[in-house]
Amino acid sequence: MSQTRSIDYSTLSLRDALDLAILVEEEAKDRYEELASQMALHHNEESARFFRFMLQVESTHEHQLLERRRKLFGNKPSSVTRTMLFDVEAPDYDEVRATMTERQALETSLRAERKAFAFFDAALKSVTDPETHAFFTELRAEEADHEAKVAERLSRLPADPLITAEDVGDEPVAH
Amino acid sequence: MDDLVIGMAGSGGDGIVSAGESLIAAAAYEGYYAMMTKSFGSQVRGGESSCRVRLSTRRVHNPGGILDIAVALNWDDFLKFGAELPVSGQTVVIYEAKTGVAPGAIPLSGVTPKEVFAVPIGDMAKQATGTDKAKNTVVLGLVAGWFGIAREAMLRGLAKKFAKKGAALIQANEKAFVLGELFAKEHPLATPRAMDRAVAQAGSKLLTDGNDMCAAAAIFGGCDFFSGYPITPSSEVMQFFTTHVWKYGGAALQCEDEMAGIGAALGASFAGKKAMTATSGPGLALKTEIMGLASIAELPLVILDVQRGGPSTGLPTKPEQSDLFAAAFSAHGDVLRPVLAPTSVADTFDVTVEAFNVAERYQTPVILLSDQEVAQRKETVDPIDTSRFQIEHRKLPTETDLQDYARFRQTEDGVSPISHPGMLGGNYQGAGIEHNEHGNPTASGKIHAAMNEKRFRKLAPLKGRKDLFHIDGHEGATLALVAWGSIAGVCREAAALARAEGLDVKLLVPWLVYPVAEEIYRDFFASVRSGFVVEQSHQGQLYRILRMYVDVPAGVVPFCRSGANPIMPGEVVAKLRNAAVALQQPTTSMASED
């Protein structure tokens, strides 16, 4: 399933590529905010906390890219819009569960980073513009780096306890 | 003679009701006050059918009691109508000679009518038209001949009715009419009974039934949308809307069931239009859930319930007043829903306009509670000056309100400005779930209590609406009648008759039957020691509701009866007479002083 629509990678310019990358981060940031909010509403503080952390990571990355874009292209309008993106780096909605553990939340992020890696990897196969190619290669490497960081953090996490919230939690409520 | 009641019965194929319609149309044209009711057997066609027409030179309030004239095209059918066509020693009985019954042996037990005529109606019809089908026209001729009613107008009416069928048919019918007239002239009544000439100017009166009047009034009141489901006896309202509302830029929809019928109307109200639905008892039951939704969503909506015999399928073609509990109390939860009841075709106009005004002003569903009697009887109505009516619209948000709009914002009077889709800044969530001022769902006890309080408080001013109550008679009277809907008309006549006998009786007729206007009833009952709440229902539902909210004097009791058992003015007068006598009996305490 293609994660973008109406984007022709073979003609993608650096400016478009930057704009695309910015929106990828923005989309991920917005999604982490939403997921953090869902977790908080469902009283899963540990997962909420992690998603808020990821929100910051994506936000920082987004700002870095925005700076870079501004330096290179100023206020030239963008032709890339959010409607062209579909959860490129943003975790899918069905990745989360109300009773997920922190470990499971990290695993969600891990899969999202892998998804992003796969996206840039696939895009690179079609990209012809050399600057864009270099840029996407860089981004792909960054995703790999993020993935590694998450994996490392995951390794430092203790294993999930024998008894989880799923086991002891109250039954769902009828309305 | 200034007041005449004619009752006619035959089989559907005889065109008896058609004759009645010609008669009332002619009478209306002539300027008489008139009413006509119809009654049928359960067949869809060709069953027994009857009608009664009352004409008077004075205003009449009900279709009358004992018949002055009874016309029976056959006795089996006539007798099926029992108490609906009551014959007494004052009645002139006219019947089809072909029934073979001798004038001295007509099958009306316990009664010797004043005069009895066996008339070869069928033969005269055959003579005039070649077939006995024109019996009903012969009957019209008989009536015109014996009672001097509206000859020219009837002939005009017949010509108009058969206009499409050609000159030959019109002439044949005229011949039949004339034959009937001739028979009457050649066999005069022992006591001549010519109808007085009408006082009003010819061609000035309206003639219509409650359903059409309701629909017309709704359109006058600004109603732009109707949706509903066919049900006897309210379908005519839907038919009026589906035919005419487009001319006013409105829309009407016959829906797939009663729930869709009220649902679509509620949607139209949500969209900002004045909307209405119509039904009868069984449909009211089905609409209950969405009525509750309208209350909590605070949306204006008019729901017409034309009451018929209940419960369940009940008696679809008979009037009854047994939906009052349902109208007032249906819908789970704490709901206060206004119920307004017209008493005649004439005031169906006023009450319908008021129903829309109440719905709009208080953003509430309103039950307009009519009954089969008022809805389907034809009645002459004096011209109504529409300029004296105020039309109200829902309170829209101002520019300031829209800066920070809260659909259910608490206000002093409990009514919040209401937006609708298309209004910029007025976006809100309507819902059946309890909500805060912004329309967002809540389960907070505090907010729920506040919202209930708001929804009740906004309607409180209704209880002070003296203009929705009519009191007849002097304030200090000790004898009282309370009646609503079509029975009010029976009691208006009864009260007048009673007063003519010297009885000191006053009558209260509420248009607003719910919520109960406690103060108004308290004031009315203050002087009352004896009386009746007269109702067409087994339980006497208004009486019961009054007892919930008001200290009804012990001497005021229900006089109530299931539908299809007509209550006549004479019966009410008899009860008042007895009550008056009872009031004069010494009480036991007085006796012990001796």
Add this chain to the structure above:
Amino acid sequence: MTLESSVERKYLAKDFRSELKPIWCPGCGDFGVLQAVYRALAGIGRAPHEIAFVSGIGCSSRIPGYTTAYGFNSVHGRALPIAQGIKLANPELLVLVAGGDGDGFSIGGGHVPHAIRRNLDLTYIVMDNQIYGLTKGQLSPTSPRGLKTPTSEYGSFEDPVNPLLYVLAYGANFVAQGTPADMPGLAAIIEEAIRYPGFSFVNVQSPCVTYGEEEQQVKAHRAHMKTLESLGHDPADRLAAMGLAQAYGQELYTGVFYRNDTPAPTLDALARERQKTMAGQGLPRERILESFVQR
């Protein structure tokens, strides 16, 4: 810092997002539907205040509150009639209807054929999860035979309704199915359904994360879903569509089952025409009683 878009877009997806936080369980398929609705509405470009979003009762029926449109979360099974009243009263509005499989095909089932044949221009989105989630997991009309739920302890005796087949048989002119497993596809289908002139129906396989089995979740969709396009289906062929719809419950086909490219005029269009033609034919409202005068 925001980017200026060179693409003319009156409203962004986030302009349709309200501040209310969804009560849906994390992982619920309805989140994807909501996102797709935001996208679709952004694509269409009507202002939020010109949109009326009507729903019944159920988890999925909460959806209007999560948008900035005018919403009406009404009563169980009655969203379709209410929405039709709104549309007929003001045909200028964009009207959406949403609900679950129970709201639409159980208690609301009687309204479906009539909404279809009436053909007002509105879009009905059903979030089909084969269960009654809000009331704690009872059978729904689309639950498979044998399913064990609190009201079918020993397994259901009943076959499910086939919403796709029914809607096609009732004569709907636009019938599609989607899943959040394919977000681009879902957003496109919903947008196309809204654009379609007349009654349009989108069934979304939107799994319940709390009461549904693991093999019913969105992840599982990805494994076995097939696009109708990939099957070579021609959406102009109603009978072929019905043939494919029969696989409901066994297969997950996504895309447009049927689209009538020459539909009859919508009822709202016909109503408007009639109002135009008949305008002024009646007596003015203040003189309407004159039609009752006996002359």
